Amino acid sequence: MxxxxxxxxxxxxxxxxxxxxxxxxxxxxxxxxxxxxxxxxxxxxxxxxxxxxxxxxxxxxxxxxxxxxxxxxxxxxxxxxxxxxxxxxxxxxxxxxxxxxxxxxxxxxxxxxxxxxxxxxxxxxxxxxxxGLAHAVARRSQVAAGQPAISQVTAGDLAVSLTLSPREREVLTLLAAGLSVPAIAATLFVSLSTAKTYVSRLYEKLGAPNRANAMMTAFRLGLIKPELTASA
CATH class of the missing domain: 3.40.50.2300 (Response regulator)
Known part of the structure; x- marks a missing residue:
């Protein structure tokens, strides 16, 4: 039972x-x-x-x-x-x-x-x-549209220069699904420190200081879709 x-x-x-x-x-x-x-x-x-x-x-x-x-x-x-x-x-x-x-x-x-x-x-x-998480991400992305991204790089320029490795795209998908860093480590069968490194590098490429900003930038650049974010 x-x-x-x-x-x-x-x-x-x-x-x-x-x-x-x-x-x-x-x-x-x-x-x-x-x-x-x-x-x-x-x-x-x-x-x-x-x-x-x-x-x-x-x-x-x-x-x-x-x-x-x-x-x-x-x-x-x-x-x-x-x-x-x-x-x-x-x-x-x-x-x-x-x-x-x-x-x-x-x-x-x-x-x-x-x-x-x-x-x-x-x-x-x-x-x-x-x-409603996906809709919240979309709303915040719309508000940020037209503003320079972090490090004074526009979304268009970032989209052209940004190249994610297959592993970074996998990490981005897991972050969008709402997994914590320890959960990402377990899912990818890597150490916690390795998972933290993946996430840190992803944030750096996206010019984002945290998960919420990373999701907004990735959404705006078309790297993730609304249906991929946790519980749309």
Missing amino acids: RSSIKVVIIDGHTLTRYGLVRLVSADADITIVGEGGLASEAHALVVSKHPDVVVLDVALPDADGLRLARELRDRHSELGIVVLTAQAEDDVLFRALETGVSAFVAKTAPTTEVLGAIRHAAVAAASFTAT
Whole structure:
């Protein structure tokens, strides 16, 4: 028999937390093992309850939820992390992507989407999923269109001069799919340091300081398509 997914919920709004507990508990495959309203409670709950997934609000009363998510990811690499937000802005989504969470879901999302995010996080903690990510990348790319890329190189010039090796294209595809660097290393059967080198070289070629900017540049240059980005 398949074991139930153990979940801890951290949300500062009592009614929201109550609703989440009721929603998640109604699913036979998911069990709530702990809940709290403050970021300061999260670490102790994770250590004592050993959840598969933590669901937390992006705006907690005592801390930034994405900063908490980063701390949890650094301490518990296998932990699934689902961030719920009432702030569905693109900037918040891209922050979540860089933080290393497993899923980013709007609080207005359908029940099936919330439950799907939890299930995804339980089996693919290192892979990012967010409905509308491809569209967010497209919007940001459109805003940046016409502006010089980093190092004062225009997108057109970069497209002409940019040549990616087969391995770099493979890494780009994995990044677009939402995989973390450790997950990329495991997928490619290379060491973590080698994977970091691949990613660093790719960022350098794209003139990008981070994943979000790399995705926008690659999208604008036609190196990736919207359907390749995580959970379009």
